[in-house]
Amino acid sequence: MKNLSYLRPGKVVVLLGARRVGKTFLIKEIMKRVSEPYLFLNGEEFSTRELLERRTVKNYLAVLGDKKLLIIDEAQKIPEIGNILKLMVDGIDDLKIIATGSSAFDLQNKAGEPLTGRKITLNLYPLSEKELFVL
Numbered sequence: 001m002k003n004l005s006y007l008r009p010g011k012v013v014v015l016l017g018a019r020r021v022g023k024t025f026l027i028k029e030i031m032k033r034v035s036e037p038y039l040f041l042n043g044e045e046f047s048t049r050e051l052l053e054r055r056t057v058k059n060y061l062a063v064l065g066d067k068k069l070l071i072i073d074e075a076q077k078i079p080e081i082g083n084i085l086k087l088m089v090d091g092i093d094d095l096k097i098i099a100t101g102s103s104a105f106d107l108q109n110k111a112g113e114p115l116t117g118r119k120i121t122l123n124l125y126p127l128s129e130k131e132l133f134v135l
Contacts, residue, residue: 004033006120007069012085012097014075014115017124023100024073026124030098031071039067043074043081052084057091068094075099082114089118 006013017023031038041048051063064070070088075081081099088095 004030006122007034007096007098009068009094009096010089010118012089012099012115012119014119014121015098015100015124016121017100017102018126019102021124021126023102023124027071027073027098027100034069036069037067038069038071039064040071040073043072043077048072049078052078055080055084055087057087060088060092064092064095068096070095070097072097072099074102076101086114086118089115 015023015026027040031040041051043049052060072078072081075085078084085097085099088097
């Protein structure tokens with residue numbers, strides 16, 4: 001995501017990768033580079049699940065306030081995350097979303113079908129031994 005061109009209104013960027021490959025580090029770097037206000041949520045926090053469980057556009061507009069960029073780390077921990085993200089993208093104009101998941105299988109299954117045509121999936125892989133020797 002060198003130039004952040006994947007961040008587009010009406011799309012969910014799904015960043016997948018194994019545990020400890022740097023997904024959270026990458027989104028923190030993205031947060032440093034974006035100029036627009038954003039909302040960062042952690043799917044492991046119970047409060048995040050509570051904020052998102054009332055599935056209405058009105059609720060999500062209240063949660064977002066003036067922010068048009070939503071970043072959800074560990075999104076696979078949120079029940080029915082695919083349907084939640086679909087409602088947000090379809091119901092809120094100009095919203096851009098980044099969602100990360102440490103379990104590619106879980107997040108793809110939970111977010112896959114509802115987000116058909118609405119998501120861009122990026123995979124983050126760990127460094128190989130060969131790459132370490134180049135460094």
